[in-house]
Amino acid sequence: MRESLKEALLALKHSGCEAAGYRLAGATVERLCVVHLYGAWRLLLAFPDSDLAVVIDVGEHLANGPTRDVYARLYEVLGTAPTDEPRTKPPCCDDADRPPGTSDLADDLIDAYRSLSRRRRPRRQS
Numbered sequence: 001m002r003e004s005l006k007e008a009l010l011a012l013k014h015s016g017c018e019a020a021g022y023r024l025a026g027a028t029v030e031r032l033c034v035v036h037l038y039g040a041w042r043l044l045l046a047f048p049d050s051d052l053a054v055v056i057d058v059g060e061h062l063a064n065g066p067t068r069d070v071y072a073r074l075y076e077v078l079g080t081a082p083t084d085e086p087r088t089k090p091p092c093c094d095d096a097d098r099p100p101g102t103s104d105l106a107d108d109l110i111d112a113y114r115s116l117s118r119r120r121r122p123r124r125q126s
Contacts, residue, residue, distance in 0.1 A: 004038040005058065012045070012053050014072035017099035020045050020053070026083030029074065031100040032056065033092035042070050045092075046106035047099035054106045057113065077112040 011019035012035075020033035035043040037058070037125040059070030075082055092099055 001038040001041045005028065005043065006043070008035045008037060008043055009055075016051065016053070017047060017093040018097065019089075020099070022089035023092055023100060025085045025087050025089070028078060028080070028105065029083075031105055032074075044070060044074060046109060047101065048106045049101075050098050053099070054110070056106070056109050073113075077109060 008019065019032065019035070021035050022033065024032050024034060025028055031046070033047070035045065037043055040060045040062060041058065042061050043058050044053045044059045046056050048054060056071050057073060059073065060068060061071060062069045062080065094100070
């Protein structure tokens, strides 16, 4: 998995949103892109600017493991449920080869993931 992550990050550096597989479907998440890594591993991305990709999360897509599933974490952070819309998986880039704009969403997600991490971190006992 580590090697596929390195390759994905290099591809993003050189090709931008073209290296990011597809966009998610549904309100808010339609501006996030996904890269398939090794096996069930996924890389979730936001693009605050056309020349900047932000890694939102890396994790496994585990339909039978909702507490560890990368998409379940995303919806938990957003405080919403997955959409009932069909998964169309449109390309990450638009027709002009630009990524979906996510400047405000990227900042909000980074803060929300940090908060989630603090809530889940076990407390040290003295």
